Amino acid sequence: MKIHIKNGRLIDPKNNIDAHLDLFITAGKIIAIGKMPTDFVANQTVDASNLIVCPGLIDLSVRLREPGDEYKASLVSELQAAVAGGVTSLACQPDTDPVLDEPGLVEMLKHRAKQLHLAHVYPLGALTRQLEGKILSEMGELQEAGCVGFSQANTAITDTQVLWRAMEYAATFGHTLFLHAEEPFLARDGVAHDGEVASRLGLKGIPSAAEVLALASMLRIAQETGAKVHISRLSTAEGVAMIRTAKQQGLNISCDVSANHLHLTEHDIAYFDANCHLKPPLRTQRDKEALSAGLKDGTIDAICSDHTPVHDDAKLAPFAEAELGATGLELLLPLTLKWAVDQHVELVQALAHVTKYSAQILGINSGDLSLNSDADICIFDANEYWKVGASSLKSQGKNSPFTGLELAGKVKTTLVHGQIVFQG
């Protein structure tokens, strides 16, 4: 299949390109950029006039809900949502039912995903069996089955010695750990940031210290064990400062921030909006600004969606009882674009946080439009607004704090391995 993508504005962060260049695809790979090869006859032409052509987005934190939670979402619906959002590769969390701690489960998931010919799925395996934080999972076997890293999802390892050994073991083999920093006892039963808003609303708070203390442990253990650690979904200003220092000290650390936390604060909870019940909680304006600054100066590497679809009924409860999480795959691009506009960041730099750097963190050869790379491509209109709501979202999860808002950034065409998998 020969595809010619013409007239588009090509933005490729890895190769530092932001120019009007055509793309030529043959047999699933990019075979030319700019000038049409002499013997190239396109089977299909995509007119990308006034559109941006960039690498397919890579999302570091997604819940596909399969296996086990199919009433919340299914592989089909969520992978369709992914490509509708221009996401062509994603890392999925192991907190499924059953937990992804068996190679067989991972293989089955990868197999099912592959059959759908939508986005690439890179599972994160459970770091400990059943995510219980007691016994290490078979990281080697899981990696062979297709895991690109290991995570505890939202369940902290309370036994520090287990955490140490998990990191040591992973370091032995070069596995990457994807860890969310939250000290479980300080965060116990908390549902919102422990500050002015939670106090007024009478919601149990999770103090910033919960992230800071857990992060301090993780960084120290990483330093001592030499483990490669990716900190998922940072939320505090102090956390950003600690990562900055850690990187300066040469630790093998990376980190990401959820797109929600770049735009929202505790005040968005307003009158107990359950769509703002998230983990980590939405924190203060000051934290939000520090996260932005951290992204800009390279302390934070990537933006993820933290896609967590829930059943509609699950949000129909008082705040603390509402299931936490927000749908995000289809919002990753528009929220990244909005951040770029609000923060006066060049698109080529902003998009790096959802392509180039995310690929590096996952250790996959993707997220760029280099010659001979897989044609995973997102074509979008940066100026077209669309309204976030149940009818516009393909994901089964309609739960979003942005419901009812109009966001700019509409995906027009998504290609995975040179095949058009979404046309909007």
Add this chain to the structure above:
Amino acid sequence: MNVANNHLPDAEQLLVELANKIEPLLQPNTALVGIQSGGAWLMQRLQVLLADNISRYAVENGTLDVSFYRDDFAQRGLKSETRPSQIPFDVNDKHIILIDDVFYTGRTTRAAMNELFDYGRPASITLVALINRGGRELPIAPQIVGLDLPLDADKNLQLLQNSDSSLYLALQPSISTDSLTTIRTDLHE
């Protein structure tokens, strides 16, 4: 009938005539009850004009705010200012002289009677109105009237109080039955 403000009767003059009409009713076991706010003002003035007989017969007095008994609560809600009703005497077996400023549909009187009966069982109720403007919608009528003054439905007659406490009658802008806020032009006491 087209009545302009300067053709309205003098309230102060009417008040004196009213006092004369009420005097024979002052007996033992009698009480004056004024309906807020116009009736209450009238009662205050009558207490001065009839002071002798009031003290001779130990006539009691009280005020009623009928807000909680109005039949138009569902349409109009509560007034933004309600005053507590004050009935500091035992209503049972009393002859009540109920005083209102302008008698119109009769609904205020019905509300006042309902409220009075929640305090006890009076021996009798005599309704006194400074002005009877006609247009009653219920089988209720004042037994003692200062002046009969028929008015069209679009006229809004109010008893008002000057800063020196003297009383006067005026036609106020009409209140449509749909409006939710009562136009309050009477002064606070």
Add this chain to the structure above:
Amino acid sequence: MNNPQLDQDGRLRHLLSVEGLPKKILNQILDTAESFVGVAEREVKKVPLLRGKTVCNLFFENSTRTRTTFEIAAKRLSADVISLNVNSSSQSKGETILDTVDNLIAMHADMFVVRHSQSGAAHFIAKHVPPHIHVINAGDGRHSHPTQGLLDVFTIRKYKPDLHNLRVAIVGDILHSRVARSEIHALTTLGVPEVRVIAPKTLLPAQVEKMGVHVYHDMKAGLKDVDVVMMLRLQNERMSGAMLPSSQEYFKTYGLTQDKLRLAKPDAIVLHPGPMNRGVEIDSSVADGVQSVILPQVTYGIAVRMAVMAMLAGSQVAGAKS
């Protein structure tokens, strides 16, 4: 964002929290309550305002005393009252809050008085009821107990009419107290110049000063020259939550005794939302003493709740049933 408690004409549609209500509405509630105090002292303690209306006490969290006062208030307005103690019935069978509410609306309930253990529950229900239904929050988690806050201020106003000249101290577990939050908002909105909270650090919410209060950890310093002392109930769970070592130690440091009360102004009054833990937060001699206005609080509580229901029932919404 639209205040969910007010309709588009600025009239009270729900009472969910004191916070967010303008001073004018708070005063209207208090002034209307004055009239209802008189009703309770009559032979016939009823007025016909809510005749034909059905008030439903929807208590997901148990409380006999609050439920009873709301029942009395509704009946004195001539309403029909249903009291549903949801613990024991459908909720435990898995019925959702909204299903319970919908069922009651189908049975023609007009007004809901809701108590729930989760903060935000009343707001949640109010968001989902049709326009002609009114919701009164009788306590949601630690967030708000607006009628309690209002009746406390009403009581204070009865004994100390000039609110603009008062020092008020609230003592106890502010962190977990919906009563404290409502009291703080009522006092500050109505212009009380100095509101103090007195508690150990473990029982204070983060950044509590942002609510407009002065923080004291030393009760003796905090009570000095105050006009009003508002005591809060200490719940037993605080010991197991490692917030306090024991109720004995609590009584020593934060319990209200005659000695400590003497530090306040000589004519200071003492309030308590009830039920009291004698010997834990308050000494019996103070609770039963001359400065205590705890029993009048209960009486005034009925008048305030009648006022709230009357105001809500009288507010109009387009297309409302009359």
